[in-house]
Amino acid sequence: MNYGPLVFLAAFFALATSWVGFVLGPQLQVGQFQPTNTVPTRADYPVARPGLARQGLDVYRANGCAYCHSQQVGQTGTVCDVSLGEAGTNQAALTAVILKLRPDWSETQAKEALGSLPKAVLQSVSLAQAQAAVKELAVGGAKASVWVVPVGPDIGRAWGKRRSVAEDFLYDYPVMPGSLRVGPDLANVGARLPDANWAFRHLYAAQIDAKGSVMPRYPYLFEQRKIDHSPSPEALTSLQQFAPPSGYEVVPTEEARALVAYLFSLRADAPLYVAPLTVASAPATDTNAAAGTTPTNAPAK
Amino acid sequence: MVILFGSWAGVPNSAPVPAWMPALSTIGSVLMLIPVLAVVLNVYHTLGGNLSRLNAHPALPFIFFGAVGFIVAGLMMVAGALLDPNQLLQLTWFRTAQREMAFYGFFIMIIFGAVYRILPQLTATSLPWPKLVRIHFWLAVCGVVLVVLPLGGAGLVQVIGLANPSVAPVALTTNTLPFLRVSTIGILLLAVGHVLFFVNLAGLVVSFYRAKAAAAYAVMTADLFKTAGAKP
Numbered sequence: 270m271n272y273g274p275l276v277f278l279a280a281f282f283a284l285a286t287s288w289v290g291f292v293l294g295p296q297l298q299v300g301q302f303q304p305t306n307t308v309p310t311r312a313d314y315p316v317a318r319p320g321l322a323r324q325g326l327d328v329y330r331a332n333g334c335a336y337c338h339s340q341q342v343g344q345t346g347t348v349c350d351v352s353l354g355e356a357g358t359n360q361a362a363l364t365a366v367i368l369k370l371r372p373d374w375s376e377t378q379a380k381e382a383l384g385s386l387p388k389a390v391l392q393s394v395s396l397a398q399a400q401a402a403v404k405e406l407a408v409g410g411a412k413a414s415v416w417v418v419p420v421g422p423d424i425g426r427a428w429g430k431r432r433s434v435a436e437d438f439l440y441d442y443p444v445m446p447g448s449l450r451v452g453p454d455l456a457n458v459g460a461r462l463p464d465a466n467w468a469f470r471h472l473y474a475a476q477i478d479a480k481g482s483v484m485p486r487y488p489y490l491f492e493q494r495k496i497d498h499s500p501s502p503e504a505l506t507s508l509q510q511f512a513p514p515s516g517y518e519v520v521p522t523e524e525a526r527a528l529v530a531y532l533f534s535l536r537a538d539a540p541l542y543v544a545p546l547t548v549a550s551a552p553a554t555d556t557n558a559a560a561g562t563t564p565t566n567a568p569a570k
Numbered sequence: 571m572v573i574l575f576g577s578w579a580g581v582p583n584s585a586p587v588p589a590w591m592p593a594l595s596t597i598g599s600v601l602m603l604i605p606v607l608a609v610v611l612n613v614y615h616t617l618g619g620n621l622s623r624l625n626a627h628p629a630l631p632f633i634f635f636g637a638v639g640f641i642v643a644g645l646m647m648v649a650g651a652l653l654d655p656n657q658l659l660q661l662t663w664f665r666t667a668q669r670e671m672a673f674y675g676f677f678i679m680i681i682f683g684a685v686y687r688i689l690p691q692l693t694a695t696s697l698p699w700p701k702l703v704r705i706h707f708w709l710a711v712c713g714v715v716l717v718v719l720p721l722g723g724a725g726l727v728q729v730i731g732l733a734n735p736s737v738a739p740v741a742l743t744t745n746t747l748p749f750l751r752v753s754t755i756g757i758l759l760l761a762v763g764h765v766l767f768f769v770n771l772a773g774l775v776v777s778f779y780r781a782k783a784a785a786a787y788a789v790m791t792a793d794l795f796k797t798a799g800a801k802p
Contacts, residue, residue, distance in 0.1 A: 280573065287577035290594060298588060339661055343584030422658065423584075425735030433586035446586060450661045450732065453739040481740050483747070 299435050308542050317440040318534045325531025326441060328524050332487060339447030340456045342429030342537050345421040349399035351391035352416050356383050359409025366405050416547040427461055428454040429537030431544040452484060457537040468529045469521050474511040490525035493517055571605035579647055582660030599651035606644035613637045628703040632683030635711060639675025643668060658732045663746060664725025667718045675714045689774060698773035702766045709763035716756025724749035
């Protein structure tokens with residue numbers, strides 16, 4: 270008996286199923302993704318990275334940052350908070366409701382809460398509980414609202430406000446979500462550490478600010494040069510044991526600037542339909558500043 | 571089975587992709603238990619519980635360890651998919667340990683065994699230093715264990731730290747450093763094993779071609795002498 274064709278067909282079928290499932294299927298779905306908008310502020314999302322940040326993506330890739338840093342925030346669940354915005358006119362009735370909702374609070378604690386509005390009177394409850402509480406709190410013109418709060422160990426570390434979704438990477442090529450966390454996750458680093466001096470110093474020698482860090486140094490992203498007349502305003506400060514000899518200064522090259530611009534453009538805090546999250550409403554004077562949905566441009570140097 | 575299920579495995583729940591992909595991937599990982607079970611049964615019934623049969627040929631221990639490596643790597647895959655609710659394990663050294671087990675503990679060990687078995691038959695000679703094969707085997711076993719166990723331990727330490735937001739990010743890495751240093755020793759053992767493998771192989775090739783060259787030289791020179799002698 271000649272089983273050759275049968276074996277070939279079986280192997281072909283086996284390989285074809287996983288190809289259809291994990292190459293063709295995702296391509297048909299994820300490949301069709303269009304820019305979406307934030308909920309409920311309806312700002313465009315994602316916004317293409319500014320030019321310098323786009324160049325920074327290539328620097329990030331060239332230096333292998335993705336080997337040790339992931340860019341994907343995990344989320345284990347979503348809970349609801351009830352936030353009291355306005356106390357209204359009937360404070361006594363409101364205090365009674367709050368004390369009913371929070372048996373663990375004393376009356377003084379409830380009154381203190383009323384004195385420091387807006388304040389979360391209930392935390393980590395289910396959506397039904399939160400909605401019921403909002404109804405109960407609506408006494409005497411008091412206004413409460415349900416806040417959607419993603420939770421998880423990554424979010425507890427402020428590595429992101431919500432889980433990463435495929436839309437976050439829409440304008441990136443190649444996508445570098447990373448697969449190993451030797452260093453911290455960088456999905457939200459632009460919102461977490463928006464200090465250009467810190468970022469440059471960290472790239473020059475991570476051990477300065479993070480004692481015991483195993484991150485390699487990237488001195489070739491910087492230029493050590495003789496101070497001419499007066500020091501450059503861009504020169505790195507507080508380099509401690511890595512400081513250049515006197516009369517010299519360390520300034521970031523264009524590559525370092527691009528990399529830091531890219532890092533600052535990494536944010537995982539836009540509220541989306543697929544990853545809901547309530548963010549503090551922006552001040553009325555600046556309607557465009559909603560929830561940091563606009564990635565910041567080059568570092569303010 | 572391995573192609574059918576194994577190629578689906580490995581997408582963590584936390585991955586930024588539509589949710590059906592990690593779900594399917596977890597199912598694929600768990601179904602890997604079927605080929606793992608098949609290998610367990612095959613190995614068990616082939617040996618009949620008698621490990622001393624492995625001494626019949628120096629290459630057999632490699633094949634046996636490769637089969638065990640496949641089983642362990644498969645179980646690590648299933649454990650990683652099922653026992654870890656936050657799926658943080660997928661972003662740690664545990665994943666590297668599992669990959670090393672599958673690549674080195676399974677695939678490369680089988681290939682070593684196959685080369686040690688097939689090459690002497692192809693060349694119709696025997697390995698010049700069969701004892702080195704034994705030493706290579708034990709070096710490889712110690713190397714794989716010293717790479718996979720510490721990396722797996724580092725992954726567990728990492729996952730405990732990652733699950734607890736009060737652990738500082740630098741401590742996440744520095745806690746794993748002792749494990750990584752031990753795994754470096756394992757890699758060194760593997761490298762020494764590779765040197766022994768190369769020595770044996772080089773010896774085999776040299777003896778094979780020396781025999782060939784001697785035969786060819788004999789043929790050529792015999793011809794030469796014949797024609798020379800045939801001249802009047």
